[in-house]
Amino acid sequence: MQMEVLPDKRHATVFTWLHNWDWKRHMEMMAAVICGVLLFVAWWMQKERLGLALALFIAAYVIGGFAKAKEGAATLIRERELDVNLLMFVAAIGAAAIGYWLEGGMLIFIFAVSGALESYTLAKSEGDLSSLIKLKPEQARLWTEDGEEHLVPAGQLKQGDLILVKPGERIAADGMIRKGVSSVHEAAITGEAMPAEKKEGSEVYAGTTNGEGSLIIEVTRAGDQSVVARMVRLIEQARSEVPPVQTKIERIEKIYVKAVLLLTGLLMLLPPVFFDWSWKESLYRAMIFLVVASPCALVASILPALLAAISNGARQGILIKSGKQLTNLAGLKVIAFDKTGTFTAGRPQVTDIRPFGEWSETELLQAVASIEGLSEHPIARAFAEYAAANGVKPEKVESLTAHPGKGIEAEYKGSRWFIGKPRAFSEQNREVGEIVRKWEDEGKTVILAAKDGEIAGCFALRDQIRPEAAEMVRELKKQGILVAMLTGDQRKTAEAIAEEAGVDLVFADLLPEEKVRLVEELKETYGEVAMVGDGVNDAPALARAGTGFAMGGEGTDLALETADVIMMKDDLLKIPYLIRMAKKLNRVVKQNVIFALSVIGLLVAANFIHWMNLPFGVVGHEGSTILVILNGLRLLK
Known part of the structure; x- marks a missing residue:
């Protein structure tokens, strides 16, 4: 009797894991790890089998440095500019040329690790974007008045269509429930983990997941007009726009790289003539200078931290249109709120x-x-x-x-x-x-x-004040921020709400243009001003403020388009949370810049007084780059 051999479950699990592993996403880190392994084997073998060791060193250089060298070459060809990537590769080749194969390999290895960490930060931001794109289902159940359903592509839905959503299915378009009661999981949109109870007349969003009940939904926004589509556009915009300080550093980098290459050339040629250095010593010191003076850590001081903060906000249901706004929020002095629908529940x-x-x-x-x-x-x-x-x-x-x-x-x-x-x-x-x-x-x-x-x-x-309004005001005051209320409502009503919440300044009976004027006056008197609103009459003031917040859950389309920050869930406590994160981002960037410049200065000085060798220079320089990236990644939490 022939026995059937059953597959080992452990092997099946391993193969499943390998099949599902995102190889492309982790390619850079895998290349860095392989580079490190090859370097270790080459170092271990170099005394006994030098030829094989050199072959392994070359393989490590190619595998670990290929991605960054390709990036640097592309910048050189496309923009005719030198960047840090090419500088590091030149330094590694220079080290190998004078016999320091291991040191050059270490430079490539650590540079590859820091590059992989930067890519990881970018991938986290892209992951939030990709997860949003995947939310929207490709098909929808079009519901007819006679009770029939037809599967149609979700892209063909238009305003006014009725769709049927069964339990456990994703909702295909933004809409209003016309029939049915259910709970809907909206975490991907609002950041709220608990399902929201929905009934006839409730609004629902594309990409959210229906719970236990069937729903008939009238489509109000389909295709590119849905909340998910707008979120995708906003995250793409935020990732592409960087704060002014990052732009300045990138401009300085182009000049700095050329200056480092020029000084490296001078350091190769002049010391043997003027300081009685040997040519080998001069070339060695020039290679160390090329490594330690490169602005890798400085360049990585801002963008990974900024992308981590934007990614963090997206997971909390806070959409930030531009990195510049986070810079503004770090120096915020006054925050002004509309009353109806913002400070209050908007349900008078x-x-x-x-x-x-x-x-x-x-x-x-x-x-x-x-x-x-x-x-x-x-x-x-x-x-x-x-x-x-x-x-x-x-x-x-x-x-x-x-x-x-x-x-x-x-x-x-x-x-x-x-x-x-x-x-x-x-x-x-x-x-x-x-x-x-x-x-x-x-x-x-x-x-x-x-x-x-x-x-x-x-x-x-x-109208009733939002339950979290008073706590939000206390949190803002702890951060040293003045809270104002700008409302078109009469003064007595505004003062009653303001007293209950603990607001500092109250301005009532305002027309939309008067709100704009007051935002400008607050800016002149106190400094950086933010405005929070949800209505059409708030849009001009949102546009004029340094940072405009729109309450996305009930906010009008005009307010959402005008604002710089959109709160997908109307939770006022997310505002002090975001301001704390902006201030933390500001602290992290300052820490990174000061640390990066200090390390460069110390390593360059140590090199000139001969207290520095190439391995220590590589570890010091690339180690500082990894540290500033890891410091920025803290903002993902």
Whole structure:
């Protein structure tokens, strides 16, 4: 009887691991490791089998130095500029030419390791981008009104389509739930680990994963307009834009490399003539100088740390459009907040109605809810919810015109209506004025409605402060940052919210252009200013501030396009977190630059007084490069 030989599970696991290993991503580090192994074997064999040892040294040089030498050669051919990569390879070849094969090999090995660490940092950032790109499914279940479903490419979806998402499936487009209840895993978008409970009317995002219930979703944004697509564009933009200090260092690098090569040439030729050095000694010292004076650590001081910080933010649901913004945030003095939808939950509720004349509460509510139904403002949603709760159905409105910061104007049942804040009305009778003052003293937002120029009634609304707002203000104050509130709401309401949260400065009754003016005044008075908002009327101030934050969960498209930083989850505590990270990035960069320059200075000085040999110069220089990269990688945590 022939026995069947079962495969060893351990071997199967190893083969599976090898098959799934991302060889391409780890190629640089693998080349560095192979280079190190070849160097060790060559060093061990060089006394007894010199020929074989030299062959191994050459192999180590080629394998370890190929990637960086290719990069340097490409820069030379494409831009006709010398860079650090070519400088290091020249130094290694120079060391080998005077018989220091091991030292040159060590230079290539450590340089390859530092390069692999830089690539690792970049790969982490690219990994966040790749994971976002992979989030969006390729197919969607198009749902018809008669209850049929058809599999279609996700790219063919358009606004208004209905899609069916079954339990465990990814959502194919941004949309609004029209039917169903479920929990949705949104960690990739918002950074929130716990699933979010969703019901009819809730917004969902492409790329998030449906939980236990089936959902019918109406597509609101598809293709390139989805939140995931915009996140991909923003991360790509952030990775491509570097802060001014990095640009300066890159410009200096080009001049510095040429200067090092020139001084190396002079160091080869002049000391035998003027200082009685031997040619071999002069060539040896020139090679050491070429190694230790190269600005590898200086060049690596900023970019790995910056990419690590951007990657960290992306994992927390914070999208940073440019590395420059992190530099600005490190020196932040004042942060200004809009009130509605930013400091507050943005879900005001109607608390009081007072009709005037012959109007009844129901008639007045129906007129106002019908007109406000065409608006996207949080106050409009409050009227819609209140009307629905009281069984009032909105009717058709002929036309609507928005006046940002003032109110809305509409044609309704043949009459001209204007709905807005009390200050937008030039005339108010005593009864109206008394009611407005009473409700404002209670910290409520007051809205007046007028038909054909005559006030028909007024409404009071109250919004709730976000639960984390007070803690966020305390965190910002601990960091020495002044907190201001800029709002179009009336002063009494703004002051009530500000007192509850502990805000330092309150500016109320503002039009959008007045918010811009105040941002400029704060900048002149205190220094670097950031602005946080979510609405259309915040966009000009977001653009004018040194750094604009948009609340992405409820934020409008205009605010998202204008802002420099987007909070995908409306968690105010992420703001002090990001500012702490920006300050830490600033400290890390300063540490790296000072350390890199100090090491270069010490090693160059030690070389000129003959206290330095080539192995120590290689370890000192490349070791400092690895240390500054590792210091930057701390920002990934």
